Amino acid sequence: MKVLLIYFSGTGNTERITELYKNEFAKLGYQTDEVKLPADNRAVNCINPDEYDFIGFGYPIHAFNAPKTVLNACKALQNRRKALGRETPRKKVFVYKTSGEPVRMSDVSSLKMRGILKRRGYALTNEYQYVMPYNIIFRHTDAQVDKMWQTAQALTPVHVNEIANGTPSLPKKMFMGGFLAWILRAEHWGAHIVGKTYKANKTCVHCGKCVKLCPVNNIRVNKHGKIKFGGKCIMCMRCAMFCPKNSIELGILKSWKVNGEYSFAPPTDAPQASKHDKYCLKAYNRYYARAEKTITEFYGETPPPQDPAE
Ligand SMILES: Cc1cc2nc3c(=O)[nH]c(=O)nc-3n(C[C@H](O)[C@H](O)[C@H](O)COP(=O)(O)O)c2cc1C
Incomplete structure (x- = not known):
């Protein structure tokens, strides 16, 4: 059983989530191949999509869209299937995306990809968003980063299980979403x-x-x-x-500008003050409440096991 993860990560957040996906798929017995964009751009032209049970695209949301390098990889994958003359049933594709804020607008980021993929035998069946620290606009505090990271670690097993079990999960369509995404591209x-x-x-x-x-x-x-x-x-x-x-x-x-790597380690110092405490607060609260519900439903009352290395 094989999975292909094609991803771009500017400052490492999406790469971290990619690692989580790889580990979770490994636990379910899947071998994972990775294509890191844009360095491995050319590798996409050699992919045989039919070798894989699932293909995943990972990206950071940029202006409520997927970065261009990811869209280019989608097109290359589409051409690949055309070149191979495949008329096999639709290949299942999933998306995992990271963003600094959990607003509903982020749901439009995959619309262009969906269009590209649908045209040639792929179907986007699952899409998941992970709130990770901002690499632009402002710096999240260590406590905020820790909470984001703990949440992402607990959510990925749930999501990978859904993908592997064939349980679809896509965000709701948004009025004028395609148009908004087009402008922001x-x-x-x-x-x-x-x-x-x-x-x-x-x-x-x-x-x-x-x-x-x-x-x-x-x-x-x-x-x-x-x-x-x-x-x-x-x-x-x-x-x-x-x-x-x-x-x-x-x-x-x-x-x-955000300068300086995030540590992702649990904070040990006194809590840092932030001018942005109230920023999108409702959206963050909604994200964490929803995540907690998903996690509790999956694990029951037992808290999710934490990786001792993290
Ligand atoms: C140019 C640019 C645009 C961004 N636009 C958004 C956005 O529209 N919404 C959002 O929530 N985060 C946005 N972000 C924040 C990133 O999506 C977020 O920090 C992401 O986790 C970075 O992942 P990476 O480290 O894999 O690059 C943007 C970041 C950059 C650099």
């Missing part, structure tokens, strides 16, 4: 423009970390030794988050 080309305005300021020590980390090779060192940003940025925020000197300036997005 302007972010795909807007990122190229905004990304060109990024700069490394005087605190930069030229360690080259941003150059190495950029998933689209958009950052280079010019002949004067200065860091330069090209026009291919996909706004994943990896450079800004992992810069050890917090030197990257994000042009018009400067007040939205």
Whole structure:
């Protein structure tokens, strides 16, 4: 039994969830192959979809949409099936997405993918959203991150079991959702423009970390030794988050920068104050209440086992 996970992760959140999926599928006896975008873009062109029982797409929500690299992989997979001339029954596809906030609008992020996949023999049957710390806009506190991570760890076994058992789970359709998602997909080309305005300021020590980390090779060192940003940025925020000197300036997005890796460990210090305590509070409360209900229904009254390594 085999599963294919095709995913993009800018700053590691979606990668963490991918690991959880891999572990849960392994517990059910599935072997997992991974395609990490955009590095393994070409690998998609060699995939035989019929080798897999399930195909999963993982992505961070960007402006209420899936990042372009993920849509491109969907198209490549569609072409792959066409090239192989498959007329076999619809292949089941699932989506796992991460986002900084749990608002209902996020449900439109997969609409474009659904259209692409449906055209050639795939059917999106399950879609799950995990709230993970923001890599843009503002920094979540350690306590908030811990709660998000504990929740995601408890939810993934439930979701993987649903997928494996063939129990469909899709978000409800939203009025004008497709139209809203279409407008917000302007972010795909807007990122190229905004990304060109990024700069490394005087605190930069030229360690080259941003150059190495950029998933689209958009950052280079010019002949004067200065860091330069090209026009291919996909706004994943990896450079800004992992810069050890917090030197990257994000042009018009400067007040939205989040610098410094999240630890995901249970907080040991005194609770951190946050100016954003009330931000989307109702939506977060709704997300946690729903998650708790799902978890209790699945595990009964016994709390979910925690991975001692986490
Ligand atoms: C350009 C950009 C746009 C984003 N848009 C949204 C959004 O519309 N809704 C949301 O909840 N989170 C949004 N986020 C936050 C990310 O989805 C979230 O932090 C995600 O977990 C990051 O995952 P990653 O570490 O795998 O890249 C956005 C992040 C970026 C960089």
